Amino acid sequence: MPSNDGVPGARPFRVLIIGGSYGGLSTALTLVDLSRGRIPRFSYDRTIAPPAHRIPVQITVVDERDGFFHLIGSPKALACEKFAGETWTRFQEIPALKSPHINFVQGSVSSVDFTTKTAQIDETSTKATRSETYDYLVVSSGLRRTFPTVPQSLQRSDFLAEASDNVQDIQKASEGVVVVGGGAVGVEMAAELKILYPQQKITLIHSRSRLLSSEPLPDDFAEQVDSILREVGVETILGQRVVETTAADGADGQRVWCLTLSDGRQLTTGHVLNAISRCIPTSTYLPSKALDKEGYVKIRPSLQFSGEVPNAEHHWCVGDLAAWPGIKRCGGAMHMGHYAGHNLYEHMTTATVGSKPDFKELSPFPNVIGLALGKKAVCWTPDEGTKHGEELMDSLFGKDMGNSICRNYMQFSEPCPS
Ligand SMILES: Cc1cc2nc3c(=O)[nH]c(=O)nc-3n(C[C@H](O)[C@H](O)[C@H](O)COP(=O)(O)OP(=O)(O)OC[C@H]3O[C@@H](n4cnc5c(N)ncnc54)[C@H](O)[C@@H]3O)c2cc1C
Structure with a gap:
């Protein structure tokens, strides 16, 4: 020293x-x-x-x-x-x-x-x-x-390729995309996919009867998230675990995935994004x-x-x-x-x-949370409870999921003090 x-x-x-x-x-x-x-x-x-x-x-x-x-x-x-x-x-x-x-x-x-x-x-x-x-x-x-919660690439160029591969998998999934796991990451992912690819069928499967079940948040917050997801067009399946996933050939020759749920129900999808990793x-x-x-x-x-x-x-x-x-x-x-x-x-x-x-x-x-669900945000604070809406999205995340807000807060574009 x-x-x-x-x-x-x-x-x-x-x-x-x-x-x-x-x-x-x-x-x-x-x-x-x-x-x-x-x-x-x-x-x-x-x-x-x-x-x-x-x-x-x-x-x-x-x-x-x-x-x-x-x-x-x-x-x-x-x-x-x-x-x-x-x-x-x-x-x-x-x-x-x-x-x-x-x-x-x-x-x-x-x-x-x-x-x-x-x-x-x-x-x-x-x-x-x-x-x-x-x-x-x-x-x-x-x-x-793990992926797809976060990219696994360590170089920017590899990351762009990783994102591009995922985009192609989403676009060519002729039988829709399933997101498994209705935690904070899964709900944001499902909403974003539906906004970006409105023609694509997006299904969110969560093992508990309530979304965000592992977060210390009240029921009305989870219900609001569910309601916005449905409004955006995401199909949610609650209270079901995916017990088996097998690959098969789809009608158009593309690979598809057959998912078996805990109640025995089966569904077929073109792409699975697993958002349940710890x-x-x-x-x-x-x-x-x-x-x-x-x-x-x-x-x-x-x-x-x-x-x-x-x-x-x-x-x-x-x-x-x-x-x-x-x-x-x-x-x-x-x-x-x-x-x-x-x-x-x-x-x-x-x-x-x-x-x-x-x-x-x-x-x-404090246990505060804000989620970006496509065009709307939902947040919960101990003082104000659950709030949601497009204006809230603007103030919490701006137009780019908080990218500019964080960079401006850290003043990334200002030269370093001499
Ligand atoms: C999908 C997702 C959405 C989220 N949304 C929100 C949100 O809306 N609002 C919010 O407030 N928070 C959100 N969070 C949480 C937020 O991202 C984290 O709280 C935040 O990233 C923590 O920052 P950090 O600097 O502690 O660590 P990180 O951002 O995790 O950064 C850690 C860094 O350390 C590096 N590293 C790891 N191990 C080593 C090693 N052995 N040697 C060298 N380098 C190493 C990594 O490469 C990484 O760059 C979200 C998180 C995820 C995953």
């Missing part, structure tokens, strides 16, 4: 961020703002005094992907080639990240030694493992999800003492690790991977990134000039 910063020529603080998505990039951008003497871009109060100390930082972001992918837009991106291209931007093409203080490594972190503060990265370009030492580590690698924490590279039983990182309200690990105060976690109450959302991940960036800066200032750190502390997130 550099202790003499502020002295010309001192070594910058090295910050390693694992995961360059909403949480990781918000941390990096906040830290860059503060270390360059600016009020953080995420601060609502623009009247506060700018930070007193410029702190030299060198940030390395490591990600398996070669760019930022707007995950929220996934249900549409994988079904629409034009939209897919808008949702994935290579890191080096994002103006806010073009800085001598930020560099990117494409690769996968396989282990971290908390004592020596060293991470092992399986680098994509060299196919070799490289060691990266750091002063501070920010873990923001989220949850592992999300798994990506924390396999971390020591088990840092994790709870499910594999989420135990944190303090300051976002520092709280498990019994060496140098816990130099290790931080933001976003979906953190064990923190409330529904996991990208807004929460960006908020955590803001707080972590602020607290990192405070920690560095303390180490540099000996001031008392003024940490921001996270409160539990």
Whole structure:
């Protein structure tokens, strides 16, 4: 840890961020703002005094992907080639990240030694493992999800091909498309498919009698979602599990799928999209003492690790991977990134000039949810209950499933402060 910063020529603080998505990039951008003497871009109060100390930082972001992918837009991106291209931007093409203080490594972190503060990265370009030492580590690698919930490609060009293949499967499915699983992803996917391909028969099958059955949300929210899906033209089958799926030849020679439901009913479809996979924490590279039983990182309200690990105060976690109450959302991940960036800066200032750190502390997130269902959104908040409509869609997601809202919030198109 550099202790003499502020002295010309001192070594910058090295910050390693694992995961360059909403949480990781918000941390990096906040830290860059503060270390360059600016009020953080995420601060609502623009009247506060700018930070007193410029702190030299060198940030390395490591990600398996070669760019930022707007995950929220996934249900549409994988079904629409034009939209897919808008949702994935290579890191080096994002103006806010073009800085001598930020560099990117494409690769996968396989282990971290908390004592020596060293991470092992399986680098994509060299196919070799490289060691990266750091002063501070920010873990923001989220949850592992399968296709078609999220794309599996790691390069933008492969992602466009993956989306294109899925689009072709949807378009040539002469006997319609079945989406299995009526959770948040399944309902958004079914609605998007019907809007994009109105002539195509879209069926959503869910094992429970209520959609979104695993979310801590009231019945009227689920009923509203069901009603909008039916209004859009999606057929919903509730209370039925798909017990068998077999391939067959359709009348026109195309391959079709025969699904058997738990009540013995059979239906034939041209394409099946499985939206029931569980999300798994990506924390396999971390020591088990840092994790709870499910594999989420135990944190303090300051976002520092709280498990019994060496140098816990130099290790931080933001976003979906953190064990923190409330529904996991990208807004929460960006908020955590803001707080972590602020607290990192405070920690560095303390180490540099000996001031008392003024940490921001996270409160539990309320169970808030917003879903994009084609042209309408549905949301639920503890204060206002269930709301829905086209205006709500505009305010929550804009015209592009929140892509512009998130990018503008992170100020991606603004050049990095010098
Ligand atoms: C289909 C879908 C729809 C959603 N809709 C909404 C919505 O409408 N509103 C909302 O608020 N939230 C929504 N969410 C949730 C939201 O996307 C997440 O809360 C958010 O992505 C969390 O951000 P994050 O930065 O923590 O992690 P992620 O966005 O998951 O990013 C993690 C990053 O880490 C990288 N990574 C993983 N493992 C490693 C490793 N070992 N080494 C290096 N890099 C690694 C990944 O490549 C990825 O870029 C949705 C999620 C899905 C899947």
